[in-house]
Amino acid sequence: xxxxxxxxxxxxxxxxxxxxxxxxxxxxxxxxxxxxxxxxxxxxxxxxxxxxxxxxxxxxxxxxxxxxxxxxxxxxxxxxxxxxxxxxxxxxxxxxxxxxxxxxxxxxxxxxxxxxxxxxxxxxxxxxxxxxxxxxxxxxxxxxxxxxxxxxxxxxxxxxxxxxxxxxxxxxxxxxxxxxxxxxxxxxxxxxxxxxxxxxxxxxxxxxxxxxxxxxxxxxxxxxxxxxxxxxxxxxxxxxxxxxxxxxxxxxxxxxxxxxxxxxxxxxxxxxxxxxxxxxxxxxxxxxxxxxxxxxxxxxxxxxxxxxxxxxxxxxxxxxxxxxxxxxxxxxxxxxxxxxxxxxxxxxxxxxxxxxxxxxxxxxxxxxxxxxxxxxxxxxxxxxxxxxxxxxxxxxxxxxxxxxxxxxxxxxxxxxxxxxxxxxxxxxxxxxxxxxxxxxxxxxxxxxxxxxxxxxxxxxxxxxxxxxxxxxxxxxxxxxxxxxxxxxxxxxxxxxxxxxxxxxxxxxxxxxxxxxxxxxxxxxxxxxxxxxxx
Numbered sequence: 001x002x003x004x005x006x007x008x009x010x011x012x013x014x015x016x017x018x019x020x021x022x023x024x025x026x027x028x029x030x031x032x033x034x035x036x037x038x039x040x041x042x043x044x045x046x047x048x049x050x051x052x053x054x055x056x057x058x059x060x061x062x063x064x065x066x067x068x069x070x071x072x073x074x075x076x077x078x079x080x081x082x083x084x085x086x087x088x089x090x091x092x093x094x095x096x097x098x099x100x101x102x103x104x105x106x107x108x109x110x111x112x113x114x115x116x117x118x119x120x121x122x123x124x125x126x127x128x129x130x131x132x133x134x135x136x137x138x139x140x141x142x143x144x145x146x147x148x149x150x151x152x153x154x155x156x157x158x159x160x161x162x163x164x165x166x167x168x169x170x171x172x173x174x175x176x177x178x179x180x181x182x183x184x185x186x187x188x189x190x191x192x193x194x195x196x197x198x199x200x201x202x203x204x205x206x207x208x209x210x211x212x213x214x215x216x217x218x219x220x221x222x223x224x225x226x227x228x229x230x231x232x233x234x235x236x237x238x239x240x241x242x243x244x245x246x247x248x249x250x251x252x253x254x255x256x257x258x259x260x261x262x263x264x265x266x267x268x269x270x271x272x273x274x275x276x277x278x279x280x281x282x283x284x285x286x287x288x289x290x291x292x293x294x295x296x297x298x299x300x301x302x303x304x305x306x307x308x309x310x311x312x313x314x315x316x317x318x319x320x321x322x323x324x325x326x327x328x329x330x331x332x333x334x335x336x337x338x339x340x341x342x343x344x345x346x347x348x349x350x351x352x353x354x355x356x357x358x359x360x361x362x363x364x365x366x367x368x369x370x371x372x373x374x375x376x377x378x379x380x381x382x383x384x385x386x387x388x389x390x391x392x393x394x395x396x397x398x399x400x401x402x403x404x405x406x407x408x409x410x411x412x413x414x415x416x417x418x419x420x421x422x423x424x425x426x427x428x429x430x431x432x433x434x435x436x437x438x439x440x441x442x443x444x445x446x447x448x449x450x451x452x453x454x455x456x457x458x459x460x461x462x463x464x465x466x467x468x469x470x471x472x473x474x475x476x477x478x479x480x481x482x483x484x485x486x487x488x489x490x491x492x493x494x495x496x497x498x499x500x501x502x503x504x505x506x507x508x509x510x511x512x513x514x515x516x517x518x519x520x521x522x523x524x525x526x527x528x529x530x531x532x533x534x
Contacts, residue, residue: 001027004097009079012089016081016222030206044195047115052203054109055184061102063173067095073167078214082157120192133396138237139185143178144385145233150215155224201245205238276393277319283386287312287342290380295353304348306497311341333479336394340461341490342387347454353377417524418466424517429459431510433494474528481525488518
């Protein structure tokens, strides 16, 4: 990785600033710490560090492959900043060295994973300090930052765009990074071994900083470039994780756990429920603004704005019940599903701005087309990030609830109806809710577009809820299934909320399958609720 930072990645363009010393430090320091830890016998720390680096290596690998496909569309000023207009560019020895570095990191991670598993089995500890769950939330914030525009540019030869506006391969790389980051953070926080926990968190911090810090510095050092909000959101939370890691990972003794158990549980749970409610309210406010504020500077509205407004209302409705002890678990379970409604409708709304941005610079009868994002697009994007934070906070609150109540008790007897609901849900999200003349609705199997990511997210949330309901206790299962039914109903509601804007619109197969899925989800929830009463 250090050699790849020194050698040129392309013969057609060089770095925008003297970046190789910084890149060498970001590559060598984590490896040096891992080697030093292994030589001193701290194998858990070394293995965790390598595993954390390897968790983000696939995303970094795919991101660098954009140099091979079309380097002119990359936003990597620390490695590649053209001084002329390029349609294509070749790759140099530095590119191949970087690819080799990523592959070697993956190979090292596979070996280290075995050591991590052994160390966790030997330790078998469980730290009960719930405030440390703030680390996965910080990881989600950093993941949102990675998906935003990495640097602001006035340079005519560097078109700075967010991940969703850039080429498909770069988008895949950023999505792999953004998806792996919170997962690796959760695994690091809940690792049984203190060394593994510290190493894993340190590894993901090193990997994210290796991606985000060079563009951050480019915004400060290169003329025509400025530091973006995305860069701040990627770097600052990871620095906080690095500071919190030594405080969050040490194991407590059995005596300390016994002494603190009665005092720490209820306040910790109350704090996490309040945080979940606060994030849900902020998500609803941002989504409501995004629904009715103009998507573009010329006051363009989205056909899906009513659906996003309904999703905003739905995500806010359960929040008052989070503050009551008896209703809090149910409200939390519903929120763990309904956040996906904002993603489902928000991606449909955001597609208006993204489609227009793709036309920017195209020539027409009146000259070049130019669009500027409006407040609606900005707040919709913010709502998507807050929705993800709400979902993660709800899930982590559920973890705390299970710690307090234990895992004993009956399980929901809804396996067969859950399977039927899952099949109907796949068919529902995979087929159009309505059809219209000269309109090709985005889907999962064909015409995959920006709204398709919302369909995919909603489908995965529904399937995950159905899978967990089989292993959950009846009350928790009923709450999650109720949320799944509402989410399916929101999707089916495209007929009254969206289709009226299209000429000759009529219900599609997804509408009828969706109605059946809603009924099946309600029946499954009722069966689970009946088990809770027993």
